[in-house]
Amino acid sequence: MIIGKKWSLVLVILLTMSMLFAGCTSGKIEDSSEEPDQQPIKVDYDTATPSEIESFITAKSNNPDKIILKYASTSRNLDDQPYLRGLRKYLFVLKSEVGDQIEIQYFMNSALGPSTEAVLGGIQNRSFELTDWPLGSFAELTNTFQVFDVPYLVTKNEEAMEYLNGKIGDIMTAKLIEDTNIRPLGYFTIGMRQLTNNEKEVKSPVDMEGLKVRVQNNQLHILGMKALGCAPTPLAFAELFTALQQGVVDGQENPVPTIYDLKFYEVQKYLTVTNHLFTGGTIAINEDFYQSLPDNVKTAMDKAAIAGSEESLNEVLNSQADLLTKLSENMQVYQPTAEELKVFQDKAKEAWPEMEGIIGKEYFNQIIDAMK
Numbered sequence: 001m002i003i004g005k006k007w008s009l010v011l012v013i014l015l016t017m018s019m020l021f022a023g024c025t026s027g028k029i030e031d032s033s034e035e036p037d038q039q040p041i042k043v044d045y046d047t048a049t050p051s052e053i054e055s056f057i058t059a060k061s062n063n064p065d066k067i068i069l070k071y072a073s074t075s076r077n078l079d080d081q082p083y084l085r086g087l088r089k090y091l092f093v094l095k096s097e098v099g100d101q102i103e104i105q106y107f108m109n110s111a112l113g114p115s116t117e118a119v120l121g122g123i124q125n126r127s128f129e130l131t132d133w134p135l136g137s138f139a140e141l142t143n144t145f146q147v148f149d150v151p152y153l154v155t156k157n158e159e160a161m162e163y164l165n166g167k168i169g170d171i172m173t174a175k176l177i178e179d180t181n182i183r184p185l186g187y188f189t190i191g192m193r194q195l196t197n198n199e200k201e202v203k204s205p206v207d208m209e210g211l212k213v214r215v216q217n218n219q220l221h222i223l224g225m226k227a228l229g230c231a232p233t234p235l236a237f238a239e240l241f242t243a244l245q246q247g248v249v250d251g252q253e254n255p256v257p258t259i260y261d262l263k264f265y266e267v268q269k270y271l272t273v274t275n276h277l278f279t280g281g282t283i284a285i286n287e288d289f290y291q292s293l294p295d296n297v298k299t300a301m302d303k304a305a306i307a308g309s310e311e312s313l314n315e316v317l318n319s320q321a322d323l324l325t326k327l328s329e330n331m332q333v334y335q336p337t338a339e340e341l342k343v344f345q346d347k348a349k350e351a352w353p354e355m356e357g358i359i360g361k362e363y364f365n366q367i368i369d370a371m372k
Helices: 002-025 050-057 081-102 116-124 135-140 157-164 167-180 219-227 237-246 256-259 287-292 295-327 338-359 363-370
Strands: 066-074 103-107 130-134 182-197 214-217 230-235 251-255 270-271 278-286 333-334
Touching: 050 081, 050 103, 081 103, 081 182, 081 278, 081 295, 116 130, 116 135, 116 182, 116 278, 130 135, 130 182, 135 278, 135 363, 157 167, 157 182, 157 278, 167 182, 167 251, 167 363, 182 256, 182 287, 182 295, 214 219, 214 237, 219 230, 219 338, 237 251, 251 256, 256 295, 278 287
Parallel strands: 066 103, 066 130, 214 230, 214 251, 270 333
Antiparallel strands: 130 278, 182 251, 182 270, 182 278
């Protein structure tokens, strides 16, 4: 009996070893720690929720040759405003086209820096691969987009986007790359800027006299608002709501979606639809990094730019009337007549010659000629 038990033990050991050996010779060793391939679950952009779209865009990739695209944004998310939804559409189309060849990682709410130096500098030194940034805020590095800081040079969102998606956009893209080594991947609509204040209804430049109006720290914006008669006050955007609340400034100027989303109606009584400046943005990438990408990824980026640009413009146009209606519940909204707008335009144009000198006469005239 003792011998039998020993042989039984030997047989069990031999059987176990043979099973292990058979598993090894099958050509595949199972590893319970290995994650299964994670392909993005396709969703319908028009019916999906924002969280479903975000999950699709940021889906992890187990492709060993995947391209990591770290996306830095100062915005809370890519859903709050029409412009942001255009950027989201860009990333959605890009991910749809190339799948797990790329992995997009979000760094929202200024996680990688809030300033031009941090954000555009991060693109230049390749700390991250993608960012969205307003065209006007490139002025710290280049005069590429300063033409759009000239008041009433364009008066409609559609007009501005036609320029940016055509010959003028090509000129600006080439200049931005030459000046900064940053490539704009596409142009997006933020909106025409409107005037708000807490003192009185503004129907003409005369009504603006004496108003302290917050502006960006942009020399052309300052000149333009001075020409309209007010006292322009440069102030960081992060400080604006509190400054309006405390009466440090009387008013400000921003696109309608921004005025609504940031709840400026809580601290402003009057809004005048002046349409004095176009505000646009772009998704930016380091030019050297862009040139290193496979051709199919570049092609997908071009396709995504068209879709995202159209989405941002349509979102702005479709939401404008509704947002103005909502704002009118808390503010007095005034729509100037064509004759009244012409008075604003004529006053602002008095500053054009000085602005031309700041931008550079040759470049300014090159853009003006391309607009014809």
